[in-house]
Amino acid sequence: MNLWVLIGVVAVLTVVLRALGPVVLGGRDLPSRFDGVIVLLAGPLLAALVVASALAEGRQLQVDSSTAGVAVGGVLLWRDVHVVVAVVVAAAVTAGLRAVGLP
Amino acid sequence: MPAPESFRRGLRLGTPFAVAGLLLSASFGVLAVQTGLSAWQAVTMSAVVHAGSAQFAILSVLASGGGFLPAVAAAGLMNARFLAMGMALAPSVPGRPLSRAVQAQGMVDPSWVLADRHDGTFDRWLMFGATLPQYVTFVTGTALGAFGGDLLGDTDRFGFDAVFPTFFLALLIVELRRPESRWVAVVGGAVALALVPFAPPGVPILAAAVTALVGLAPSRVAR
Structure with missing residues (x-):
């Protein structure tokens, strides 16, 4: 497979998908x-993006260290902690759990 | 808000997402090279596609031995949400068709959400402002990961994969605090979760977006 052709086709497809609504409507x-x-x-849309990025690996529902990290981040966000702090804590929790051998 | 002011506000609001995008795209760069793309191919893809979820979907198809069409289809499904987002954006993007097509290229998830005025319109200059730093760091991060992957190693070790979900969660929590959109968001998330095992990646997101059609119900229009 020519990967350059793949990149070109996906680029054109994405440009079209972004443009279609504004051009037609x-x-x-x-x-x-x-x-x-x-x-x-x-x-x-956001709820689905959270589900897809935090819990899905292809078609599998996957719970791992990052799920725990994101959950901790979510609790902090709900308590009005600044988003950057919440993200750093989420990554740190995830990294910490992986450091002790969890998936 | 005047255009320059909106643009500057967008730059400011987009910057945290740009930082997150740097980590995400570095992970993409590392993984792309491991999957068999050259470093320049990885950087080019980020520069001309600029859609992280679709790019990761392509890598997972290639890594599992999938061919050209499955890879294109995976990216297309992942990005099909841009159709719905673009339809929502349409009334807020003026100009000739070509101009509107170009402006629509400034649409990435965080910027689209940040530009949402919650009255059916979008602040397009805020969206452009928020996308600019994200684009720069997305391409830069991909280059760092693709060319320096040997130094970074496995980025999951650093918990980078928790970064973007947490950012989306931050935006989601804002939506959940608005009573009129709360339940649609919850239902949309549940629909996506239920579909993950049964549908190709991207379809659950699209199906969740469809739940917003309850907005057509007469009782809501009357409000």
Whole structure:
């Protein structure tokens, strides 16, 4: 397989996926009832991104040290700790658990 | 907010995500070279695709011996959420079609969320401002990982893989504190979780986005 061709095709595909909405629908207002959908979109999208990035490895649900790290980070965030602190703690907890031999 | 002010605000809000992106893309660079890409191929992919989740999906297909089409399909599914995000962004992006297409390239997840005004519109200059530092560190981090991977070794050792989920969680918690979007977010997350074992990566995210269609329900429009 030519990896350069793969990179080119994926790049074009991604450009198109990003552009399609604004090109086809842009420059005019959508019917106002779609505002209700747009307002709600960020929540489920973010929840799914958290699930996918923290718990999924391909099609497997995977709980490992990083899950614990992210959970600790989440508790700190919920208690209004600054996001950068929460991220550093999450990574540190993950690294610490791996250092003692957990997956 | 005037454009320059929005842009500067975006730069400021995007910077923590740029730092996280540096770690994420360094991990990508290391893994890409281990998977068989050359360092320049890894850097080029980050520069022209700039979508971490899709790029990792490609690597996992290649690592498991998958071919060209499965790799493209994995990236396409991972990035299919940009369709939904782009439709939401559309009314906020003015200009001719080509201009709108170019502006849409500034769309990455954190910037799109930060630019969301929660009234059906987006602050496009804030989005561009937030994406700029993320783009720079994403390409830089990939180069560091790809060319210096031997020095870094296995980046999981440092807990880098906990970085991005925690950032997404920070954005999610903001959404969870808004009563009108809380339950849709919870349902969307549950849908994604339930689909992970049964659908290719990317589809659970897309399915979660579809739950936002409850916003069409008349009771919500009336509010």
